[in-house]
Amino acid sequence: MNITNLNIAVVGAGYAGAAAAKALSNLGAQVTVYEQASQIREVGAGIGLRPSSMHQFNTRGSGEAIKAVSSPSDAFEILTADGRRIAREEWPEKDTFSETTRFIHRGDFIEALVGVLPQGMVKLGHKLEKIEDGGSTATLHFAGGRTATADLVVGADGIKSVVREQLFSDRQPVFAGEHAYRAVIDAEGTYDMVADGNLRMYIGHGTKVYLLPLLHRGQVSFDITALNPDSTWAPTVTKDDILRTVEGFDQRLVEMTRALDMDTLNSRAVYDIDPIDVWHSDSVVLIGDAAHAMCHHQGQGANSAVLDAGALADALATADSVRAALASFQAIRKPITDELQRISRNGWTDDEVSDVFPGQKPGQIAAMASTSTTTAPTKED
Structure with missing residues (x-):
């Protein structure tokens, strides 16, 4: 056509x-x-663009703009809370698309995408x-x-x-039964934990901690996702609240949490939607x-x-x-x-969910929340 x-x-x-x-x-x-x-502005922290996404950008004229404001990554690791490696994998699709995953700040991503559009197209x-x-x-x-x-x-x-x-x-x-606390911090304060440019996720005690390097910026995107029954879209939390979510984690992660600037922290309850027909x-x-x-x-x-x-x-x-x-x-x-x-x-595992939502199993949190009157507010809130 x-x-x-x-x-x-x-x-x-x-x-x-x-x-x-x-x-x-x-x-x-x-x-x-x-x-x-x-x-045009985007708050938050970093994201990973998979090889399939980079292939799309390369073929449609946005690839160079994206690469100019992102960092390549070879692999990702999953570790226990105290730092024992569970798995290390290279990014899927690297060979298929002759690309690797690249990490980018959300704000830079939006600016790059909009920047390649013809002038006047965006109202x-x-x-x-x-x-x-x-x-x-x-x-x-x-x-x-x-x-x-x-x-x-x-x-x-x-x-x-x-x-x-x-x-x-x-x-x-639908409320997912968890909070996400996100900040972009200086790479110097991360004890070289992601100096190789690769993503690491630490998991345990109802919490996941993500370290996503933005090495082209000299920064790291620091994300703590923790089970929490508070469905407020933008919850008010204290430093002590966040520190409790990383109890028992690698002490370096605890110290990074302790050093967070609460004025720059983005706190959000996590929501998704049910599949629509x-x-x-x-x-x-x-x-x-x-x-x-x-x-x-x-x-x-x-x-x-x-x-x-x-x-x-x-x-x-x-x-x-x-x-x-x-x-x-x-x-x-x-x-x-x-x-x-x-x-x-x-x-989440059974034990992690039951600690915060007694009697519930993974996959039931969203179902439980969807029967309540809790909804996310509008984008401006």
């Missing part, structure tokens, strides 16, 4: 939206990205309030009375997707977290968004119609992301 005359509106300028905009504009489509924020300050699906077209209604009609709307508006809630599923995000109509499609937000244990959220973007572009380039392309896209991507959502929810 020739999509050079196709008018495409992308809702959201995050990983999924920016990657999709690049892939679709490469095909000649007329793409506009609508972002609710008044400026800031457009908060979506309503979407009307007209069959062959769809109309977006933004705060302030502005509207836009497109042949195809790509809903890339995250875990609290307006597009998903109004057209495909009104089920709310349908991602598309004839003129609207969901991608990224809007379609399949997942817990971060497998490190697949951003990577899945990138692969969604590429798969959507490929489907539109090869199908006979938009309708057929969207059906093909869902058929290819949904089985994969359904499985990633499932395994990402099951990140």
Whole structure:
């Protein structure tokens, strides 16, 4: 299908939206990205971009921009809380794609993705309030009375997707029963624990500690994920609260926790969504977290968004119609992301879960939370 005359509106300028905009504009489509924020920025810490994602960037013109602000990694290690190695593996797909995983700060990632888009493609300050699906077209209604009609709307508006809630599923995000505490710290304060550039995860006592090197920045992304029954979206915690989560861990990790600057710490309750049955109509499609937000244990959220973007572009380039392309896209991507959502929810042992949620088993926390009235607030909160 020739999509050079196709008018495409992308809702959201995050990983999924920016990657999709690049892939679709490469095909000649007329793409506009609508972002609710008044400026492009991303808080948080580091993420890993897998070889398959880097392959997507290389083939669609973003690879050099990503590599300029990221660090390569050869392998990852899983260790016990006190530092005994459980496993060491090279990154999967290295040979397939002739690439390795690269680590990047979330802010740098967004800037690189948006930076390769044509000037003027991203429209800031457009908060979506309503979407009307007209069959062959769809109309977006933004705060302030502005509207836009497109042949195809790509809903890339995250875990609290307006597009998903109004057209495909009104089920709310599900609390995963855990908190994530994230900070970017100077590499000098990490005792050379990741000087080789490789990811390490320490696990035990209901806590996972991730050390993700950002060596091109002279920094390390420090992530503590701990079981916790508090479902507040942005929980208030003290240094002592966080120190309790790393009791019994390698003393170097304890000291790194003790040295954290609480003013720069990002604290979040962890949420995902239940798999939804349908991602598309004839003129609207969901991608990224809007379609399949997942817990971060497998490190697949951003990577899945990138692969969604590429798969959507490929489907539109090869199908006979938009309708057929969207059906093909869902058929290819949904089985994969359904499985990633499932395994990402099951990140804890029986004993770890029962310490915090008496009587529960791994995989039951989300099910328990989904029957409550707890939901995640809007993106601005």
